[in-house]
Amino acid sequence: MPRPDWLVTDAAAIDTELGVVKTGKEADVNLIERAVPGAEPGTPGQSVLLAAKRYRGSEHSQFHRSNIYTEGRGTRRSRDARAVAKSSTFGREVARVQWAYAEFEALKRLTELGASVPYPVQVGGTEVLMEFIGDGRVAAPRLAQVRATPGELRELFQQIVEFTRTLARSGLAHGDLSPYNLLVHDGRVVAIDLPQVVDLVSNPQGFDLLHRDCVNVCDWFSRQRLECDADELFSELIAEVYR
Template sequence: MGVVKTGKEADVHLIERAVPGTPGVLLAAKRYRNAHHSDFHRSGAYEEGRTMRNTRDARAVQRKTAYGRSVAAGHWAASEFEALCRAWRAGVPVPYPVQVSDTEVLMEFVGEGRTAAPRLAQSRRHGEELRGAFDQVVGILEAFARAGFAHGDLSPYNLLDQDGRIVVIDLPQIVDVAANPQGLDFLYRDVVNVSTWFARRGLEHDPEEVFADLVAMLW
């Protein structure tokens, strides 16, 4: 039913799933591009602490061969689906994960009708008008931390604002803070990225205090 979003690594399509003769449901299909259509560039730093079972595939990905790039696309799709499932179980507001097939992740469509919810970065609110959104973002960071994870790439551009409800998207790089040597750095970067945006919009807070509280939840 059309493309919702395009990116360097994947496109998000709007689809309708239905049994013939019954009302359908709109879903988002995130399709990672294959080796012929993508310059896949996910940082290896996210992969620290993870393992790939097939050693041949792991070597191909490391060497960045055409086959390796194709494997990487499927690997990130599987990683995103697993991350969505973990986040959903942890109580993080994410699109409900439906299924993964090869390089496609099928999930809940967050929006109104056929229009996707806007990113938080598009909000025109300022100062205390953003307090509710800020509290929800801190809640998202806390939910990740209690589960032992950091988003790894959190920013106002991958937070959707659905009529005041904040939903986090783009999770393939989710980081296990204990297993990844740079885990705390990723967590700190998440805090700084969102804190900087809120501060520029006139909402005063202490990002160091937020980070300290999150670290306390990890152990």
């Protein structure tokens, strides 16, 4: 669904924390309700549920993002780059902020491309605010949790192929695609966990990561007894890159 304009323009909007949706080694995802009361007493207001992804602090995090994803990316401040390379306490904090902003930028770019991802709302520090994918307050299941008929599996697979094609046409790959970072909501596949999106030209590992994406996806669908050839998919995507 498109992002309502008032989410980022209405100064009267109030955020309410509704609890943790998911915890992970690198980040926690909290549920937020952003609401604007009615303009007049008794008139209905507007509200929407959002996901706040918060990269965890150094005292709690097991942050271990590989630098293979960041090859070809620039760091403006040399002091920050040195700190990240040394993995000092300051460097790890810089890395978390960088990942949050990288995820927000990836969400913006992929939304503009028409890829199926949560719409971005805002970023600040180590928190990324984005569309919540789910029913009510219940998050949509990961693809790995879905039990589907053969026909439904084919439809889900085709959606994932189209997602990867959309990225490949712009010289991009998810870089860490798997059944665990693809959500399924009302039959729609939505890709999440995007800070590692790689540029296939500037990152020397880009095509290896794209191939790994194909293998991860096809291995899962093959286990569900849907015929899928990772190398064939990879070749199709390479052709999209060089169209």
